[in-house]
Amino acid sequence: MDTESPDAKPGNAPEWSVSDLSGALKRTLEDAFGFVRVRGEISGYRGPVGSGHVYFSLKDANAKIDAVIWKGVFGRLKTKPQEGLEVIATGKITTFAGKSSYQIIIDSIEPAGIGALMALLEERRRRLAAEGLFSEERKQLIPYLPRVIGVVTSPTGAVIRDILHRLEDRFPRHVLVWPVRVQGESSAAEVAAAINGFNALPEGGAIPRPDVIIVARGGGPLEDLMGFNEEIVVRAAAASLIPLVSAVGHETDITLIDHAADLRSPTPTGAAEKVVPVRAELMAAVADLSRRQAGAMRRLSDRRRSDLRALARALPGPEAVLSGPRQRFDLAGTRLAPALARNARVHEQQLGLASQRLARHSPLLRLATARKDIERLSRAMAVARDTLLRRERDRIARAEDRTGALAGSLRSAFARTLQRRRDRLDSVWTLAASLGPNAVLARGYALVRDEAGVLVREVGQARPGQALNVQVADGRFGAVVAGSGEVPPRQVRPARRESPKAGQGDLF
Numbered sequence: 001m002d003t004e005s006p007d008a009k010p011g012n013a014p015e016w017s018v019s020d021l022s023g024a025l026k027r028t029l030e031d032a033f034g035f036v037r038v039r040g041e042i043s044g045y046r047g048p049v050g051s052g053h054v055y056f057s058l059k060d061a062n063a064k065i066d067a068v069i070w071k072g073v074f075g076r077l078k079t080k081p082q083e084g085l086e087v088i089a090t091g092k093i094t095t096f097a098g099k100s101s102y103q104i105i106i107d108s109i110e111p112a113g114i115g116a117l118m119a120l121l122e123e124r125r126r127r128l129a130a131e132g133l134f135s136e137e138r139k140q141l142i143p144y145l146p147r148v149i150g151v152v153t154s155p156t157g158a159v160i161r162d163i164l165h166r167l168e169d170r171f172p173r174h175v176l177v178w179p180v181r182v183q184g185e186s187s188a189a190e191v192a193a194a195i196n197g198f199n200a201l202p203e204g205g206a207i208p209r210p211d212v213i214i215v216a217r218g219g220g221p222l223e224d225l226m227g228f229n230e231e232i233v234v235r236a237a238a239a240s241l242i243p244l245v246s247a248v249g250h251e252t253d254i255t256l257i258d259h260a261a262d263l264r265s266p267t268p269t270g271a272a273e274k275v276v277p278v279r280a281e282l283m284a285a286v287a288d289l290s291r292r293q294a295g296a297m298r299r300l301s302d303r304r305r306s307d308l309r310a311l312a313r314a315l316p317g318p319e320a321v322l323s324g325p326r327q328r329f330d331l332a333g334t335r336l337a338p339a340l341a342r343n344a345r346v347h348e349q350q351l352g353l354a355s356q357r358l359a360r361h362s363p364l365l366r367l368a369t370a371r372k373d374i375e376r377l378s379r380a381m382a383v384a385r386d387t388l389l390r391r392e393r394d395r396i397a398r399a400e401d402r403t404g405a406l407a408g409s410l411r412s413a414f415a416r417t418l419q420r421r422r423d424r425l426d427s428v429w430t431l432a433a434s435l436g437p438n439a440v441l442a443r444g445y446a447l448v449r450d451e452a453g454v455l456v457r458e459v460g461q462a463r464p465g466q467a468l469n470v471q472v473a474d475g476r477f478g479a480v481v482a483g484s485g486e487v488p489p490r491q492v493r494p495a496r497r498e499s500p501k502a503g504q505g506d507l508f
Contacts, residue, residue: 150210187227
């Protein structure tokens with residue numbers, strides 16, 4: 001098969017710079033995969049780096065893709081990445097030109113199905129149960145008629161209203177509400193702090209100490225209830241000295257706080273029923289309507305939030321603009337410390353070599369050596385100076401003898417040359433006088449000029465009555481042109497005569 005000659009000219013394909021080609025690939029990928037959902041197992045997760053960003057990989061049995069979560073997005077995630085956890089990541093595909101690779105910029109993470117999340121919770125449940133936090137021996141009895149009831153829940157949700165209504169219907173009691181977030185990143189820490197805060201209240205203080213605590217939240221998907229499965233909440237519930245009732249979710253919703261609580265209620269209203277003796281049918285209907293209204297509001301809010309998120313994806317966010325610089329900054333940050341160490345080692349080696357060279361070339365030693373060389377050269381220069389002076393004196397004496405002889409010859413030669421030049425100059429002056437205009441005028445010729453001093457060379461230049469100036473050998477005189485003014489026929493000048501002497505022509 002023929003191969004192309006190395007001297008062949010390139011075709012019409014355009015030339016790309018590396019930056020232009022990387023930019024074109026980035027735009028192509030982001031346009032084609034601006035919104036994707038990827039299912040895979042988290043690999044290489046080490047937590048946020050110094051800048052707060054998170055870098056890891058998603059893999060399956062046959063492939064792996066790099067993943068990035070920016071600092072602001074990581075703080076809003078409901079489900080945090082964990083090594084080996086199978087998740088569904090939502091985001092967009094882009095490129096990182098610094099490593100010639102593609103990656104997914106993640107906006108949200110959710111466990112890959114209930115099975116994966118349940119496996120995670122089951123592992124945590126077994127570990128806490130092994131510590132004895134769920135033991136029945138540790139559980140306390142609920143007081144039959146508490147004077148003060150502490151409620152840990154959201155102050156704006158339907159749960160607190162349900163509890164208050166149910167308590168009012170069955171048996172009005174004094175209620176202390178500790179407001180917390182029941183969903184989101186900070187939910188677990190706030191719930192644990194509320195439980196510990198109620199236990200820290202002194203008996204007989206300005207704020208009455210509750211006789212029972214209800215930790216309540218409405219129902220929802222398992223992902224929304226993950227705050228009540230966190231280890232910090234479970235440990236706070238198990239360590240509570242005040243009897244604690246767990247009322248998280250609906251009857252089918254099981255969270256880890258239910259195992260650590262002294263009593264589990266299937267619903268928040270059920271918790272209100274369990275801590276006071278009587279229940280009214282009317283308040284049950286009101287609570288049901290309240291739950292339905294809260295569910296409708298949540299669904300409407302979720303739908304509006306989804307619509308807003310869909311519209312926001314069409315707009316380029318600051319993460320998209322700063323993604324490349326952020327990664328380049330992180331990459332440069334990881335390379336900076338090793339580079340500084342290498343640079344310090346190189347300069348340290350160079351300094352050591354320079355110190356060794358300076359030790360071998362001491363300035364005092366070099367100065368002593370230079371002084372000896374100068375003294376040796378001075379002595380040699382003195383000897384050479386005396387020798388050169390002696391030779392120059394001899395050469396000058398011989399030159400003076402030759403100069404005297406040459407001076408006499410030069411004077412006689414100059415006198416002869418001067419006489420020859422004087423004879424030649426006299427002959428030239430004689431020739432110049434014979435050829436000058438005065439000699440010609442002396443032979444009877446004249447120069448005729450008009451009023452402007454222009455020579456009149458032809459008859460046709462003179463007009464009757466015109467004043468002329470005539471120059472002869474011994475002076476000038478004026479003349480006036482006479483005659484009819486007719487121009488005589490032009491005379492043919494006689495042929496120029498040959499000069500009898502060679503090398504000098506006739507002037508006329």
